Amino acid sequence: MATSASLTEPSVLAHTKRELFPGDDPDGYVVADTQFAQERWVDRRPIAEETKAALAPFNHVRVGTGYPDLVGVGPLDNDLLAVDRQGERPPLVVVEAKGYSGGTVDGERAVVQAHDRLDEANVAFVSAPLASIRDGERTLARELNVGVLGVTESGRVEVLERPRVVGNRTDGEAGAIRFQAGAQGVAEKSFGLNHPKNYLAYPLAVAHDGETERLVADHVVGAVDAARQGAAFLGLVDAQPRPTLTPLGREVVRFGLEEFGTLEAAVVDFESYRRSRKRFVDVAPRWGQVARRVVYAYPATTLLVEELQQMHDDGIDAPSLVELVEWLHAHHPTFTVELFFRGDENVRERVLNEGGELRDAPLSDGDSYHSPTVFQLKAMLYHAGLLTDRGAEPSKLDPERDTWALCHPV
Structure with missing residues (x-):
């Protein structure tokens, strides 16, 4: 039958990921379980390369007592939820997917699995072929606060049941996914330079009355964008919409003023460390200790x-x-x-x-x-x-x- 060929569990999950996490949010991050990275699915049918590419990256993340098919952090479209308010932080979302694999689709089991994940997750969904979802499964999902998504053969996703966002904290293994989605996650945005001086100097330049980019380029490093990105990654500045100092960044500025008297002198001091191969804590012990504090806060x-x-x-x-x-x-x-x-x-x-x-x-x-x-x-x-x-x-x-x-x- 056509549905068994097109709506396997991997393809259902790929369509669902595109709907929930379209990829246009810079602070979002999502992984699919490692079982979907294999060459073949459990019924021995190959998993298409385009499906694996859509689901990547992969990790085996424990949430509650099991391992969801999809775990992600990011803002959800309000049409997916029973209420508009999602809280200050984007929710941690889990998905349990089911598809055709030669037998019936056990949607009830998926709902129970998804509900278990709410011990740690903020939102849980079940996703399955639209034609396979029964009324009893939808009723159970409503009672357990689990969203239900139906996937058509064309890949369209229909929202059948909308869940509420719950306020669980993510302290277990799923916390690594929230870490990746945050400003300090290493997924897409992190260090472009390998010397801490480039990042320590950036908050000094932000606090200076002069043009930040020019000060960094003239006295610290030519790769100004990488310096700004790394400073934000280390929590020294908030980079959006324009760089502003964080509490940790202000402490670096206070140190510079204490040591050198003026911001100008503090920024210019970094000229002497350009292209130095020596260990920073050896050639600049006081700055080295500041660097130690900053990197330890990561x-x-x-x-x-x-x-x-x-x-x-x-x-x-x-x-x-x-x-x-x-x-x-x-x-x-x-x-x-x-x-x-x-x-x-x-x-x-x-x-x-x-x-x-x-x-x-x-x-x-x-x-x-x-x-x-x-x-x-x-x-x-x-x-x-x-x-x-x-x-x-x-x-x-x-x-x-x-x-x-x-x-x-x-």
Whole structure:
């Protein structure tokens, strides 16, 4: 029958993702479960490449007691919800999809699964072929505050039941998806430069009476856009609609005034560190300590330092990148995948099996890794005096020899 050929679970999910997360929101982020990154679906039918491309990136994210088919953060169209108000932060949304795979579509089970995810999610949907959805399933969904979406053979998505947004906090593994969707997530917007001086100088230039871009270009670095983006990423400025200082950025400005007397002198001081290959904390100890405070305020730094300390306590003093990633994945699987591995569908397909476990061979391939983490962030941690070694570009990275060790384990 035509429906069984076109509306498999992967295709239903791809149509649903396009409807819920059209991709035009800069602060949104969404992942599909790793089972959809495989070559074939459970009934052995191939998953089309265009379907996998639409669903990428992939991760295996635990929400409630299970693993939803889709997990995302982003504002939803008001037509999808029972009420217009979504709160100050975009909701964490989960989807359980069902499709034709040679038998009946178990919509009731999907509704129960989606309701379970509301222990941590803000909004839950079930998505299935429109013709397969029964009245009893819609009634159950209304009672359990689960939205129901019907997908037609043409790919159109109809809203059959609208859920309410609930106020659950995201503190578990799904918190990594909210992290990715925020201003400090590494998905699309992060570090373009690998020296903390470029970011520390930016709030000084913002506070200065002169033109910010000119001051940065004349005294700090020519890549002004990358400096602004990195400063926002580290929480020193709010970049939109125009750069303004955050509390952390104001503290950097206060330090500059205390050390140099004027903003002009503080900005000009950064000229002396241009093209320097030496560790920043060694050549500029006071600025280095400020850099240490700033990079430690970045959420990923805290996690990395604490886990490296734990590895040291367990006798692993200088772990390789491969050892670190394997360790982190055992304790923080979702966060590890999002922080270290590229979102490219082919990379996630190689690195993760259907159950979200790591495959060994791709971990030794530098091209599997996310440059802003293994190159720029690691270099920042090195310059701030936290790590013993600087980062390397993925094309030059040997994960088996790349060392991640604390300068001063406690």
